[in-house]
Amino acid sequence: MTESRSKGLVLNNVAIRDHERELFCIDATVRPGEVLTVMGPSGSGKSTLLNLVSGFLPPAFSYTGRVLLDGVDITQAPPEERHVGLMFQDPLLFPHMSVEDNLLFALPKDGGKDERCQKVRAALAAVNMEELGARDPMTLSGGQQSRISLIRLLLSEPKALLLDEPFSALDSGLKGKVRDFVFSQAQQRQLPTILVTHDEADAQRAGGNIITI
């Protein structure tokens, strides 16, 4: 297997069963920088797929197949060792930490304190949000919170992104902006991304393959 072929996120005949009922079966490869959109009505098991990939599948479900990330089989790995970043519908910035502390929390531990603070400030500056660092996350607007939560996720240096309807809580004016921001960041960093949504517009903008389950 050559290096270029193994890069990306591979769902190798992944089938999930809820007791005896098979929810779906997916065989797909998401290359670096690509977005795979999974669509389906609520209750179809879209989020269950993300739970499997990130390692949080509830014990009531069973599965067959394998999940490979950059050529490594992560199907059985504990969640904290998978390097798969999750973005939820809510931004989930920790209300007991400042914006900067939320970002420091995600940054891997290398380098001294100053160096790490530098990195966080640079990440904020790169998206023109350096003035938000000292703020209480609860005082940010919905759009700002979403963007900060993505930056937090990216600072943790994930090797893949899983987006669980991350735009559905935003109002339609903001939605487009935040969506463009997320996709361009994923593209820039060449991250394989799975997007779960029920919004056609999200799927269109993502530009990659669309699977309906």
Added chain:
Amino acid sequence: MGTNTIRKSWGLPFWLAPVSMIAVLTLPLLAGFAGVLLPAFGYFPSLGGISFTFEYLFAVTEKPGFWHSLHLSLWIGLATTFLSLVLVAGFFAANWGSPTFLRIQRFISPLMSVPHAAVAFGLAFLIAPSGWIMRLCSPWATGFDRPPDWLIVNDPMGYALLLGLILKEVPFLFLVGLSASSQINVDERLKLARSIGYGRMWGWMITVFPSLYKLMRLPVIAVIAYSTSVVDMAIILGPNFPAMLPVQLLRWMNDPELEMRFIAAAGAVWQLGATLFAVLIWWLGEKIIGCAFRRAAIHGNRLAKDGWMRGGVSGLMLILVTISVLSFVILFLWSIAGFWRFPNTLPDQFSLMRWMANAGMLIDPTANALLIAVLSTGIALVMSLGCLENEYRHNIEFTPGALRVLYLPLLVPQIAFLFGISTLLVRFGWDGQLAPVVFAHLLFVLPYVFLSVAAPFRQFDLRYLRVAAALGVNQNKAFFTVRLPLLLKPILLATALGMAVSIAQYLPTLMIGAGRVETITTEAVALAAGGDRRLIGIYAMVQALLPAIGFVAAAFAPKFLYPNKRYFAS
């Protein structure tokens, strides 16, 4: 045409509920403080004290062992609170959402309902030099064929008491933690932390615990207040020479020499100070640990390899649950034990003789305990439901300030203000009566009943009431015929909890009843000095079984009252 479909509501005075509730919770405390502070400063006209003086506040400190007693209270109180909280938080961190968590959780509510005194006796029977653990290990492991001469129970540093208190406070904080967890998005926070590489425990500690602790703060302070001033468990398990300050206080309060009343009142003021000081130390500790946590949280350490730690914490919790269950078993064994020689694991024969011989003696204290429990819980329920309905009708938000009033009786050392109340009762000739004892119990029953019934009451599906209104049923009728029946399950559960709290009360019964209102709990604690294990086993079993019967009845009654109704089936 349809003019009589809406009858005028007959205006039940629901607004009385919050007013009387605040009065019931605050007036006795104020009276109690007055009754303690005045004599402490020398003012007690009927004993000839008519001038104010600091003399007694100093005099009490010269009593032998005073400073040691004070120190014991502080250390036991703070150590109990700290270790219980660490254990509960550690267990939540290690196991939240896992099968282990659910397995342990099943034991917690029943453990919570066992009265303090019964837990203390059970533990004493387990760990004493002639206790069950020693018997199980003797003589094959220890070589003992007679009990060693060790001071395990009533040890001078209070380790046995500390363990007993932890056995009681861990289930309490566990349940508090559960209810707080339901108010924040624990699962999502944990997922987020773990998906960026954090270990389960450390992830929980820095993303969940700070928010959780905010919600648990009042109950934690209640644990400090309780364990710095505990009396019943301290009599059974605690050090004796000198005893913890509250036990020492109780002795002074019962001293026949009237001069000692001033000393006792002054001691109660010191007790208040000790509890306050413990809370102050805790508050400082909170600041320091909070600061350390905030620093550690942004270092980026993932601490992903926490398997050994998780195993360790879960193991400790398992040991604690096992001790609790064994304590209960050993109480039962002693209550039916015939001849039981030391290293033998089990009695030579079992007999119900002592049960039969004491049945007559058990009836009165049990009936008293039940009567007080029914009355205090009944009043607490009427007040709580009235208060909640009033809140709903007038769209009042329950403020954090109001919550503090509700917790007030749990945040103040019982012995300090109960002594004041009893002094006043003696003054008016109301001591030793049932009614004041019921109201004293109400102080401690009301917070639990209200908190346990409030959440389901507020989550009630209001559409049922709208349907009732649309059908022309007035508010009061809807309250009694729709809301209350549908809330039957939580109401029965709150009743069982209230009764369990009441049955477990030792100090309010003893002090307000002036020793003349005897319940199963006061009788059981009174047996502690005697050391007749079979008799203690019998009294403690009755004491522990009463609340248990209540909870079982509360669980099955809805199914029994509403057969064929799926709503009440699960």
